[in-house]
Amino acid sequence: MGIIKVSARSRTASVAGAIAGVVREKGRAEVQAIGAGAVNQTVKAIAIATGYLAEEDVHIVCVPTFVEVVIENQERTALKLIVEPRDYSPAGTRTG
Amino acid sequence: MGIIKVSARSRTASVAGAIAGVVREKGRAEVQAIGAGAVNQTVKAIAIATGYLAEEDVHIVCVPTFVEVVIENQERTALKLIVEPRDYSPAGTRTG
Numbered sequence: 716m717g718i719i720k721v722s723a724r725s726r727t728a729s730v731a732g733a734i735a736g737v738v739r740e741k742g743r744a745e746v747q748a749i750g751a752g753a754v755n756q757t758v759k760a761i762a763i764a765t766g767y768l769a770e771e772d773v774h775i776v777c778v779p780t781f782v783e784v785v786i787e788n789q790e791r792t793a794l795k796l797i798v799e800p801r802d803y804s805p806a807g808t809r810t811g
Numbered sequence: 812m813g814i815i816k817v818s819a820r821s822r823t824a825s826v827a828g829a830i831a832g833v834v835r836e837k838g839r840a841e842v843q844a845i846g847a848g849a850v851n852q853t854v855k856a857i858a859i860a861t862g863y864l865a866e867e868d869v870h871i872v873c874v875p876t877f878v879e880v881v882i883e884n885q886e887r888t889a890l891k892l893i894v895e896p897r898d899y900s901p902a903g904t905r906t907g
Contacts, residue, residue, distance in 0.1 A: 723847075750851075751819075751847040751848050751850070751851035752847050754847070754850060754851040754854050755846075755847035755850040755851065757854075758850050758853075758854060758875045758890055758892070759875075759877075759890065761875050762875040762876055762877055762890065765874065765875070765876070775874075776873065776874055777872065777873055777874070777875070778861065778871075778872055778873070779854050779855075779857050779858040779861070779873070780858055780861070781855075781858055794854055794855065794858065796854070801872065801897060
């Protein structure tokens with residue numbers, strides 16, 4: 716699955732559209748952000764995508780976790796936010 | 812329900828403890844943040860609280876929404892993150 720990487724300069728509407736598109740197509744999206752500005756844009760984008768998908772009766776939630784990533788030979792701690800429908804089941808029992 | 816207000820200077824471990832405590836006691840927590848630094852601390856705190864509660868077999872998710880708040884006579888847009896178990900049911904069918 717593709718990871719959506721968000722920066723402090725990412726436009727929230729664009730990221731929201733990307734998140735909604737990936738959730739529709741793949742069932743869940745992974746969004747990665749490093750730094751306060753990027754995390755802020757990510758959470759705003761998820762709030763917007765929640766509205767988009769609610770219109771389609773898809774009710775998403777997010778689960779944040781820490782991940783270590785290497786950027787230009789430096790290890791950094793990123794936040795990864797998994798976005799998926801509340802009733803999402805990795806086992807494939809989802810009917811929606 | 813009490814709202815947990817997070818600032819850019821809030822300690823993530825303290826906020827994580829507060830979130831876990833409110834979820835244990837009330838079933839869900841509402842966390843409010845204004846500005847990128849505060850949102851970043853909030854998401855990190857939720858990631859930490861997720862670990863705390865997972866040890867008790869409580870698997871939380873979060874749902875971000877925008878809210879308008881008035882601070883010192885100025886209207887500002889805050890992010891409110893509702894934190895609750897994935898299987899939380901407001902109708903009271905939860906058995907955990």
